[in-house]
Amino acid sequence: MRAWAVIETGKPLKEIELPTPEPKGAEVLLEVTHAGVCHSDLHIWEGEYDLGSRGKMRLTDRGVVLPLAMGHEIVGRVVKLGPDAAGQGSKVGDLRLVYPWVGCGKCKACQADEENMCLTPRSLGVYQNGGYATHVLATHVKHLIDIEGVDPALAATYACSGVTVYSAINKLLPLDPDEAIVVVGAGGLGLNAIAVLKALGHRRICVVDVAEDKLAAAREQGATETVLASAEGTTQRIIEACGGPVAGVVDLVNGTQTARFAFDALRKGGKLVQVGLFGGEMSIPLPLMPIRALTVQGSYVGNVKELRSLIDIAKAGKIPGIPVAREPLRNADAVLNRLREGKIVGRVVLTSDTA
Incomplete structure (x- = not known):
């Protein structure tokens, strides 16, 4: 062959x-x-x-x-x-x-x-x-x-x-269909995540990426909100777009910067599901984990x-x-x-x- x-x-x-x-x-x-x-x-x-x-x-x-x-x-x-x-x-x-x-x-x-x-x-x-x-x-x-x-x-x-985002999304659900779920990354995985969320009946989908053309594709796919990521202020823009801290984030990039702004955007009881392999490391203020009852979970395919x-x-x-x-x-x-x-x-x- x-x-x-x-x-x-x-x-x-x-x-x-x-x-x-x-x-x-x-x-x-x-x-x-x-x-x-x-x-x-x-x-x-x-x-x-x-x-x-x-x-x-x-x-x-x-x-x-x-x-x-x-x-x-x-x-x-x-x-x-x-x-x-x-x-x-x-x-x-x-x-x-x-x-x-x-x-x-x-x-x-x-x-x-x-x-x-x-x-x-x-x-x-x-x-x-x-x-x-x-x-x-x-x-x-x-x-x-x-x-x-x-x-x-x-x-x-x-x-x-498809199966990677399906498995990751199911680690967040069930949530109210109008509760914002944040998807970090608008590449092939991100667009499939939007498609799968819509198929499962979820209506509020905020997508974050560093490229405006990919955010345009996310909106075309059905994202209700999009946020352009940058070195500073991404967490606040996510919170503003979603009307407050969020219940769930699926990080399809999972680099040092995305992990930090995704974690910081979580509300009390929120969950961050880490999927991507971009690399780096994550520094977490430990008292916030129990005080805010947060969950950080990896999801492998x-x-x-x-x-x-x-x-x-x-x-x-x-x-x-x-x-x-x-x-x-x-x-x-x-x-x-x-x-x-x-x-x-x-x-x-x-x-x-x-x-």
Whole structure:
């Protein structure tokens, strides 16, 4: 199979030939038709996370091995089933969304279909080859989801962008539909967060970003308020836009500055859900945590149960689509550079010649 792979961190992706996997057990081989380009791919490509005063965390220290075909937002067509995968809902020729956040398959978390919480992850596009390739190996047939009736390019974004915000939002809900929820970041995740909130019946959505064109896209998507972030005064502008301190914030950037202004904007009993991987560190005035009964919680992607639920909502036509641009798989490196430069509104999905 052909892959557009990271050979050396921070260097251009290279087109290489890799052995086409042979599915074993309940594994399934798919021909990739669509692969979303996610901001997380930038961190994998660059090879490290910023831990603030603790320095850098290199991904090779976490078990990432190069060369690696990234890409975890994958739709593909089934080409071969492992011997134990037959008769379990997918057959050769089916178009399927692939759940990528897989684990060891044996621990309690994996057996409960909560593999994103596995302590020995094997995520597609991170610890094993993903969607920036002509073929991908799904580790179990149960990770394939029927997307009939949903645009496959849009459906690909739900495997990370969609399920990530869906899981994070569900850590805030239930709230009164007219209680402001703040979404920090108006990229692909932010636009999907607006879409999912609207699908779940939430009416008050305030979006914060540093770029006015992305805030314009957020308003077009359905944000009721938008705030332009800057080095100073962002907290106050959020409070003014929302009519007071807020009950919940989903920080899809999660850098030092965003964490601070998001925390400071919370009302008594409020919750900050941290999703993004921008990096840095957070300094919290500790007495305020109990005095104001605040919660700060991390949220890591989502599980396959949540992805199935999200796709059911999409099939019912309740999730507004986000802007999705299509590019050939061979343009993966150029798309990553555009994403790094902040030049992408919405999501770019790489497509095969047969998509």
